[in-house]
Amino acid sequence: MTGVSISQFRELCQRHGLAVTHQRQVIFEALTSMPGHPSPEEVFERVRKKVPAISLATVYKAIHTFLDSGIFGEVSVHHGSLRVDRNISPHHHLVCTRCKSITDIEESDVEPVQLRRSLPAGFQVHRYAVEILGVCPRCSEQSQGNPDKQHY
Amino acid sequence: MTGVSISQFRELCQRHGLAVTHQRQVIFEALTSMPGHPSPEEVFERVRKKVPAISLATVYKAIHTFLDSGIFGEVSVHHGSLRVDRNISPHHHLVCTRCKSITDIEESDVEPVQLRRSLPAGFQVHRYAVEILGVCPRCSEQSQGNPDKQHY
DNA sequence: TCGCAAAGGATAATAATTATTAAATGCTTC
DNA sequence: GAAGCATTTAATAATTATTATCCTTTGCGA
Numbered sequence: 324m325t326g327v328s329i330s331q332f333r334e335l336c337q338r339h340g341l342a343v344t345h346q347r348q349v350i351f352e353a354l355t356s357m358p359g360h361p362s363p364e365e366v367f368e369r370v371r372k373k374v375p376a377i378s379l380a381t382v383y384k385a386i387h388t389f390l391d392s393g394i395f396g397e398v399s400v401h402h403g404s405l406r407v408d409r410n411i412s413p414h415h416h417l418v419c420t421r422c423k424s425i426t427d428i429e430e431s432d433v434e435p436v437q438l439r440r441s442l443p444a445g446f447q448v449h450r451y452a453v454e455i456l457g458v459c460p461r462c463s464e465q466s467q468g469n470p471d472k473q474h475y
Numbered sequence: 476m477t478g479v480s481i482s483q484f485r486e487l488c489q490r491h492g493l494a495v496t497h498q499r500q501v502i503f504e505a506l507t508s509m510p511g512h513p514s515p516e517e518v519f520e521r522v523r524k525k526v527p528a529i530s531l532a533t534v535y536k537a538i539h540t541f542l543d544s545g546i547f548g549e550v551s552v553h554h555g556s557l558r559v560d561r562n563i564s565p566h567h568h569l570v571c572t573r574c575k576s577i578t579d580i581e582e583s584d585v586e587p588v589q590l591r592r593s594l595p596a597g598f599q600v601h602r603y604a605v606e607i608l609g610v611c612p613r614c615s616e617q618s619q620g621n622p623d624k625q626h627y
Numbered sequence: 628t629c630g631c632a633a634a635g636g637a638t639a640a641t642a643a644t645t646a647t648t649a650a651a652t653g654c655t656t657c
Numbered sequence: 658g659a660a661g662c663a664t665t666t667a668a669t670a671a672t673t674a675t676t677a678t679c680c681t682t683t684g685c686g687a
Contacts, residue, residue, distance in 0.1 A: 342633060342684055360558040360577055364674080378636045383675065385634090386559060398558035398568075398577060399551050403675095404643065406512040406550035407538060416550070417594065420601065425512055425550060434589040436605055442569060442580075445612030449572070452606040453588055460597030494653055494664060515643085530667050535644065537665095555644090556674065 339392040349373050350385040351394075360398045400456065401425060413450050419459035428455065491544040501525050502537045503546075512550050552608065553577060565602050571611035580607065 332351055336343045353369045354361060367382045389395045400418050406425070415433055417426040436451040484503055488495045505521045506513060519534045541547045552570050558577075567585055569578040588603040 354559055354561055360560055362556045362558055381635055396560040398560045399553045401551045402554045404514045406514055407506055408512055408548040408550045432592045437586040440584045446609055447615055448607055448609040450608050454604040455600055456602050457598055457600040463599055
């Protein structure tokens, strides 16, 4: 069912230098067993069934810990606040995962995306948006520090 | 400077069935004159210099009106709340712009992205994430209604 | 086992966004 | 150009999402 035993989780934590706590384990199990792309709120709802006393803040903290360690990824690089894109014509984005800056790239600068397999039947594609994820010059010259979070 | 005259804005509004108001025009001008991908807060700060009495809620509503009409786009399809991606291995996303659902697509299902021109010097690419934007089967069968917002 | 740094719990604070509602304004019709 | 209705604004209030605070508890190495 769950797929990850306590000893595996223990090992995972040790590898990333994290303390093994009961709530972290429960949160981890919830995350791995939930379909799709769960939100902190959803995780909290599920986790509190096992640990009724748990706090939402704990869930947030644990999730951020996992993200920082690269154990999980974050769906959207640019969440947090609505951003308006004045550029109506199709284009792509160059995204710095450190400073979160977004630069437009012309659509013609990238070869058209091609599928190898057909998509789920009935899905109408409007356009392809390519996000080029990496580290911008400014960020990479400072701080050879921690690897950035992974974004998916 | 601004680039968009009042008559052009007027025409734009009429084409989309929007009333022409002073605040909308100021917000529109602010949006078109700001570099990058402005947030509602930033727009508000700029706009209030011209119309001190304006409300942040008005800015939000005007922006949404513009987004709904497709006059502008939205940088991120999935903003609003943090979503955890349990899938650590590189992959792409199938995104429905109506219901905002996100489905994972294996990286191998898409031909590797290729650049036609070189990126800004010094940008270290980590990975390419392809967002396939469109309308999922469920959403497209219901509602032949309004075209969805445009996402960039 | 002891001690301390790290983590958790409760809750307040802040940020981001949306809803409500009354007053003001745009727009159509005459 | 005025009258009247629909839309928009402004001013909150309310929600939602997230983070900080502060004190207690716990994990884990010495």
